[in-house]
Amino acid sequence: MGGSEGHRLFPEGFLWGAATSSHQVEGNNVNNDWWDWEQLPGKVAHGDKSGDACDHYNGYRQDFAMARDLGHNAHRLSLEWSRIEPAEGRFDRGAVEHYRDVLGTLKSFGMATMVTLHHFTNPRWLTAKGGWARPEVAGLFERYSRHVAEQLGDLVDFWVTINEPMVYATHGFLLGLWPPEKKSIVLAFRVAKNLAKAHGRAYHAIHEVLGVRGRRPMVGIAKNMMLFDPKNPASRLDRMVAQKLDRIFNRSFLDALANGVMAFPVVSRETDPRLDGTQDFIGVNYYSRSLAAFSLRKPQMLFMDLSVKEDAEKNSLGWEVYPEGLYRILMSVKGYRLPVYITENGIATTDDRQRERFIVAHLREVARAIADGVDVRGYLHWSLIDNFEWKEGFAPRFGLVGVDYKTQARNIRPSARLYSDIIRTGSLP
Numbered sequence: 001m002g003g004s005e006g007h008r009l010f011p012e013g014f015l016w017g018a019a020t021s022s023h024q025v026e027g028n029n030v031n032n033d034w035w036d037w038e039q040l041p042g043k044v045a046h047g048d049k050s051g052d053a054c055d056h057y058n059g060y061r062q063d064f065a066m067a068r069d070l071g072h073n074a075h076r077l078s079l080e081w082s083r084i085e086p087a088e089g090r091f092d093r094g095a096v097e098h099y100r101d102v103l104g105t106l107k108s109f110g111m112a113t114m115v116t117l118h119h120f121t122n123p124r125w126l127t128a129k130g131g132w133a134r135p136e137v138a139g140l141f142e143r144y145s146r147h148v149a150e151q152l153g154d155l156v157d158f159w160v161t162i163n164e165p166m167v168y169a170t171h172g173f174l175l176g177l178w179p180p181e182k183k184s185i186v187l188a189f190r191v192a193k194n195l196a197k198a199h200g201r202a203y204h205a206i207h208e209v210l211g212v213r214g215r216r217p218m219v220g221i222a223k224n225m226m227l228f229d230p231k232n233p234a235s236r237l238d239r240m241v242a243q244k245l246d247r248i249f250n251r252s253f254l255d256a257l258a259n260g261v262m263a264f265p266v267v268s269r270e271t272d273p274r275l276d277g278t279q280d281f282i283g284v285n286y287y288s289r290s291l292a293a294f295s296l297r298k299p300q301m302l303f304m305d306l307s308v309k310e311d312a313e314k315n316s317l318g319w320e321v322y323p324e325g326l327y328r329i330l331m332s333v334k335g336y337r338l339p340v341y342i343t344e345n346g347i348a349t350t351d352d353r354q355r356e357r358f359i360v361a362h363l364r365e366v367a368r369a370i371a372d373g374v375d376v377r378g379y380l381h382w383s384l385i386d387n388f389e390w391k392e393g394f395a396p397r398f399g400l401v402g403v404d405y406k407t408q409a410r411n412i413r414p415s416a417r418l419y420s421d422i423i424r425t426g427s428l429p
């Protein structure tokens, strides 16, 4: 495979870059629910607190210059809602100006911008009102999104309203792992519905504000897609569970945005015609595969049990490294007939050679999906720099570029150079 063979692996204009999120890199997001939660003992591994994180709030220009020098032509980042709207209905001019500089810097470097409006963190005032469990959140999210579209819209090429809605709903409201630590299946799917409705309203707000003079904003979500295979392929029940998980976790949200029907387990089915067709592209976040099995011991999980293939290669968090899953996921979203952007894909590892192999193997699968007709138009690696990995703290190393958290020094890893060569040549080693 290679450019020299006369055919392109990746189409003209392909977006190449990396992704980050505000709370994970900026530092001092003191006004959100994660900040509060991190202060409590035992919540984050090793007692880590996001603190200054990567000090990217101040150092974004240098970080972006590094990305540009590595050949990235695009970057995905998230805006911190709690900075932009620190109190309900009060928008902060300074925060907006800051993000104008951030996005303007990327533009001045000739890079396309992909902006996420919600990446797991919430303003403290929203949490105090009941956050995503309350139906009012959709209107509040719409107002924030409209404000951002008005103030920053000229600098944004792609919009991701919500990052990984099903991960947010399950981690915060079903598994009790993240704030607000609820463990209720009903609540989790109610939250999923609220996220879908909020997305729909933001989608239309952004289109109303920016869809003028023949312009058409590109709005979507970043959907975490987990590959589910039956633990025992010979078991009909395991196969059924794998299918069901795929439907619930991977498809239900995307389907709601495609046809307006919110069909989640245990909560009432609802149709909202305004939700119909509210994606201009599909954003895929892909990391790993899980094995699914039927288990009588998991009634609270609808009898579904998840595990990781034992003899598989893993990352430092114990997730299976399974490149073929990316191909299978990409093929599975072909039917939506929308352009696809890989909005996240990456590996936590302290062995940079493993990251090199990961990148090449996954991009090979992307190229294969493109050859098989999936309209993939970009790949944004997670992440540009090491960062605060939520409940796991600072230990996992996801960066193309390493961060020394004591000095804030950056260290460009060999994998970043390899990725840069791939971008430059458009071919895979």
Ligand code: BGC
Pocket (backbone or CB within 6 Å): 021, 024, 163, 164, 167, 224, 285, 344, 382, 389
């Ligand atoms: C999230 C990121 C996270 C990454 C690695 C995705 O679920 O969007 O915030 O750091 O995966 O776990």
